[in-house]
Amino acid sequence: MELSARLCGLWALLLGFAGGGGAAPTETQPPVTNLSVSVKNLCTVIWTWNPPERASPNCSLWYFSHFGNKQDKKIASETHRSKEVPLNEEICLQVRSQCSTNESDDRSSWVKKCILPPEGDPESAVTKLQCVWHNLSYMKCTWLPGRNTSPDTNYTLYYWYSSLEKILQCENICREGQHISCSFTLDKGKDSSLNQHSVQVMVKDNAGKIRPSFNIVRLISHVQPDPPQIKSLFIQHGDLYVLGKNPQNFLSRCLSYQVEVNNTQTGTSYVLNVDEPKCDNSESKGNLEGTICFLVHGVLPDTLNTVRMRVKTNKICYEDDKLWSDWSAVMNIGKKTNSTLYITMLLIIPVIVASAIIVLLLYLKRLKIIIFPPIPDPGKIFKEMFGDQNDDTLHWKKYDIYEKQAKEETDSIVLIENLKKTSQ
Structure with missing residues (x-):
């Protein structure tokens, strides 16, 4: 038995040399x-x-x-x-x-x-804390009060990003219905690298009674541009050309567009979604530097049309593509209706309609009488025929009875007097 163990050990040693020495057994490292x-x-x-x-x-x-x-x-x-x-x-x-x-x-x-999470009742922390970077110039954060909070709670918002040396406090907190908001300056023009950074936000109350709430806002995630500007409109060969200007701080390739054309006379509306502003006509005014151009087909030139547009960021430059800007100011193009004639018609038409209704009502009343004459009341006719006569007959009948009675009494008296005279 001992000899077998020695032979096995010698055999393992020979294998180790044949294999170049081999790797040492793996040892577990100590923890940090x-x-x-x-x-x-x-x-x-x-x-x-x-x-x-x-x-x-x-x-x-x-x-x-x-x-x-x-x-x-x-x-x-x-x-x-x-x-x-x-x-x-x-x-x-x-x-x-x-x-x-x-x-x-x-x-x-x-x-x-x-x-560990911050101390305090989780139900007291603010909810739906969201921040939007408006036009790459300022950030607006909104939130709703927590459930277990007093209506008169005074909130404070703190923010920080990499360009700041210290944490800053947002000053202009205001209430907008149930929501509470605060805005602070965040201008990309002062720091071109802001797109790659995030903003750290914390909301708590001044008295320290509610649980603080935190949020990390990636600057390229929630961006809302200002509305664009319509510079001019013109119609050429039956097509409407819309010339506009992008909101400040944005490039055309980073925006998507929506143009709305409304015909005020027919009541029809047309919405054009465009990812890249361009016009087919190379001679159009849309080639001017800094001007964006949109082409809308099938616009009636002989009617009044109102045009407006809005923009949103796209995923070429930003993460979010759902925050539309407000609509631009409305601009009109086309022939306008004569206002004097329009006012005159508004005054004349009601008078004509009223007069026609009155005449029609009178005519219908006479026509109804002719076609459907009133049916006589039989009771009234019989009353006229027999009612008075019955009364007269009864009157005379009563008179005759009275007269007869009076006459008989008188005759009786006279008879008695005659009898008395005779007896004497």
């Missing part, structure tokens, strides 16, 4: 030390750690890290990592050391560090 977390600005979370103790001298240390559910995996030699994230929920980072960039080779155990 002193992992800590801190917050910079408003929403920048920074994790730092120290290299593992008693690390192998032959190991070139790498650090593998990821957030919860293994999101945002990263392998780097730096002993720190940062992330820009809203601090409304718990955020955890896990780190381990390893000797190569291979995720499964010579790795240590995980070390985890979390940053």
